[in-house]
Amino acid sequence: MTTPAPLKTAKPAVPSAQLRVGVLLVNLGTPDTADAPGVRVYLKEFLSDARVIEDQGLIWKAVLNGIILRSRPRTKALDYQKIWNNERNESPLKTITRSQAEKLAAVLSDRDHVVVDWAMRYGNPSIKAGIDALIAKGCERILAVPLYPQYSASTSATVCDEVFRVLARLRNQPTLRVTPPYYEDxxxxxxxxxxxxxxxxxxxxxxxxxxxxxxxxxxxxxxxxxxxxxxxxxxxxxxxxxxxxxxxxxxxxxxxxxxxxxxxxxxxxxxxxxxxxxxxxxxxxxxxxxxxxxxxxxxxxxxxxxxxxxxxxxxxxxxIPCLNDSDPGMDVIRTLVLRELQGWI
Incomplete structure (x- = not known):
């Protein structure tokens, strides 16, 4: 009679609280530069999204490429120049979103397994760059945080679309959660x-x-x-x-x-x-x-x-200024993130 082989001792499971968790704050987007070429690149990406302009047929493409992208970037660049953060050479949206991520990271600093990053749906840093950075830091779980209080397909949904597109190209996908709209939170x-x-x-x-x-x-x-x-x-x-x-x-x-x-x-x-x-x-x-x-x-x-x-x-x-990275504004983001991270941290 053959003696059965001894069972292999399973490795102890890593406590879920010790798995690296990524938090990715996402806002709409911004041109990289406050000039016509920079605005043109941004508008082309933005207005080519079927969530933003649902009819992406030949007529729209002709209007977009033949009229809008020829004239509108010049006028919008002048508008961006009025509000541009010249010290950092970036838009205020980028400055503020970065600060929101940094302040959230500071709030969560006692949890060394949580990594916070930020991205723009259109422009840079891209959602792909944000997800790649979190994965490179060992994050096996990612919470995407669309910074839109009210849901719409042209904002919240298109963030999810892009996140899913990035994950679709990965063989080893992180587990994903997405925060819900918080319009009456x-x-x-x-x-x-x-x-x-x-x-x-x-x-x-x-x-x-x-x-x-x-x-x-x-x-x-x-x-x-x-x-x-x-x-x-x-x-x-x-x-x-x-x-x-x-x-x-x-x-x-x-x-x-x-x-x-x-x-x-x-x-x-x-x-x-x-x-x-x-x-x-x-x-x-x-x-x-x-x-x-x-x-x-x-x-x-x-x-x-x-x-x-x-x-x-x-x-x-x-x-009246937006909530931005003010104390009340950060309380909202912190509350939303900690609520959705329950069970992960």
Whole structure:
């Protein structure tokens, strides 16, 4: 009778808490340079995404390559130059997102198995570069954090698309989690309210009302099922409750229209014009859909819409900074990340 071979002793499992975990903060993106060539590269990548412009047919490609990419980069480069971080030679969005990652890493520094990095959906550093860096540091699990409070296919979903594309090319894939939208999360609403109250206390005037301006979206996208508009409404309603305001003194609008299609209304710029002509003289604008200040907040709101308001009779205008890497802003990111890392750390 053959004596059975002794069983091999299994290696003790590595405690899950000791596995290296990567956290990748992701924001929308930015040109690498504030000139026409840099903006052209960025716009081509951005506007070639079928999540952003859903009809990528021959007509759109002809318009994009024959008209938009020939003329728009020059004008947008001038806008970027108005808000560019010349000291670092980069956009404020890149500066702030890097700082958010560094501050989150400091908060998690007592967990030496957690690695934090950051990326841009369009431009650099790319999502691929971020994932490659985390894997190179031994991360077997990755939490992707799209820094968009309100979900939309053209922001949150396209981050996931790119993450999945990167992982699809890997034989040895890390385990993946993605943070959910946080449009009415208690920590987020509280941080927004605190930031508004803190900013208003610094002003030399009292705004007659506040406008909450969100990035726009073609109306047809919502009609096809995108929940973005409902998330913006939920954020605004939660903020009204927290601040003790109503829809007469905290208005919801949408900015950044592009093309000839009907977009979500009311439009921010038209609202600025209307309010000024109706006799409103003092106003403040908050941009709850942006986790970091960028071209759309620093130039479009703080400069362009301020000019529209004053040109039509308004007198005092203040743009409330985004949460950025402020203490309240970092509380939101920390809360979101630690919640989604449960069971991993």
């Amino acid at each position: 208690e920590a987020y609403i509280e941080a927004l309210a605190v930031s508004i109250e803190t900013h208003l206390a610094t002003l030399s005037f009292k705004p007659e009302l506040i406008v909450a301006s969100f990035h726009g979206m073609p109306k047809s996208y919502v009609e096809k099922g995108d929940p973005y508009q409902s998330h913006c409404v939920a954020t605004t309603e939660a903020l009204r409750r927290r601040l003790g305001m109503d829809d007469a003194n905290l208005l919801l609008t949408f900015q950044s229209r592009f093309g000839n299609d009907e977009w979500l209304q009311p439009y921010t710029d038209k609202t600025m014009e209307r309010l000024a002509r109706e006799g409103v003289r003092r106003i403040a604008v908050v941009t709850p859909g942006f986790s970091a200040d960028c071209l759309e907040t620093l130039e479009e709101i703080a400069q362009e819409n301020a000019e529209i308001f004053k040109h039509n009779g308004g007198e005092q205008f203040s743009a």
